[in-house]
Amino acid sequence: MMRESTLMWIQYITGLGILVLGALHFASLTFLAPGGYPGALEYTTVFSRYTDPLWAAALEAFLALLSYHVFNGFRIMLLELNQGSGWSKAVNATMFLAALVVFLYGTRTIITFYLGGVV
Amino acid sequence: MATSEQKPLEFKIPNLEGVEKPIKNVVFRVSRFDPDKDSKPYYKDYEVPVYRFTTVLDGLIYIKYNLDPTLAVRYSCRMGVCGSCAMVVNGRERLACKTNVLSLNSSIVTVRPLNNLPLIRDIVTDLRPFLEKHRKVMPYIIRDDIEAHQDREFLQSPAELDEYMMLTDCIKCGLCYSACPTTATDELFLGPQALAQAYRYTVDTRDAGAKQRFEVVDSPHGVWRCHFAGACSAACPKGVDPAFAIQQLKKLILYRRGAMEKRKPAPESDKVREGISVEEVVKNIPKEWPSPPAPK
């Protein structure tokens, strides 16, 4: 596919992005939520997080970065276990597909919530 | 004073313990494996008398000479410069000739072959995968005009030398390769030694082969399978610090790839380098060698 260094560049950059957006996620579940953590899980709070365009965009970006970072990480770990060409091809394909599936599945959820839950 | 009255020189060696007679007997638990007879390695115990300065290698030679001549062990210089006696002693990668048995503070000394390399016999491993990976990174100066002018040295400043001098101390013992967590599962991984040497030649200003070497190390089993566990540097008996070199190599690939690939190598000493005149180079040559570090 791409050069390994390009894949690692994106791994590092998505990692940094996840740190920032993850901090935002952590904040939105603790001190930015009315009533702290219990209040963050209230239906109204969650609903507002998904319907506000900025929060929803942040969630979507978080999901995109995570999909790449997590499955590239799994790919690296799995590739180190076995070096046969069959295994390598299978791991690369599976992790790519899994990342895509997770991203699309999550995007569907976010869009569903964003549109008020009515599909 | 008459010369016949001179007293003989008297001096006392402070501590003769363990110098003339062995201090104790230590059990050497050595991994044995005969490829024609055994299906997998097993441990065999030998009792070895240990003096104050006995090294693990001395113990193994004692076993071979006195107890069990069938023991296969690889060694050469017995002073820590050849790298032949690399093995795993009490769980840690060490050179056997540089490991004092009493310093291990254990009555049982477990000797195992190097990890992650094919085992030939007993504690002798096949170093060919290790050396072939070294060859793959082209560990020599690559430049277009290497054949043309063979009669002059290349211009390289002491600062440029210091960039890679540390890495030239590598004795190819294989301890770093054995300690690396990635080689434990990934047999295509180039290994810390090869990658450190790739950096040593890439950053050498006399070299112009960055493009070829980057292609080799920027691969699915190249420099990016290093995760900076630092076990290689912790194991290295000469302080080469391959972990340092590999992180710097990653930096070159991420940030300086274009510049390194286009870099013109150091010219010969009678040629002018771009931007620097010969007079300026001559002016900056230090009058004296830098003084050696003060003894501690």
Add this chain to the structure above:
Amino acid sequence: MSAGAKFPENKRGVLGGWARVSHANFERWLYLLHRLTGIVVGLYLIALLVETSNVAPAYLGNNPNVWNDLMASLYNPVMHAGLLIIAAFAVYHGLNGVRLFLAASGVGVGRPIRPEWPYAPVSLRSPQRFLGWLFIAVTLVLTIYAFYQLFIVTHFV
């Protein structure tokens, strides 16, 4: 040549590789933790996505009760302890990742030296080791804050 043909591999495997705990230097421990935390948080992400997405159909018709019921069923100390672990793992993984990114950018790994006995390698004495300890401290601090939110705020405020 049958050299080593019967026991050719001699690979230590995962337990002798990244999962090795004996004779591990500090950076090797951090690497092991980085992998473990990455696996756990990665799997948690998938589980969380599935959990949240399955409540989406409940929104058809804007039904908050399904959501609140689900939250009530997950509102127990065991789940909260699990979430605390996830928070700690995620913070550690992120911060150590920053340290690894800095190292791969040549920052904090020291400068080359002329080795002298006892040959202590420069990269293992360099600022990145201090960063490693610092990030562990920051992880602990943030975990304590998460504990406060997950256990103190939920039960006593």
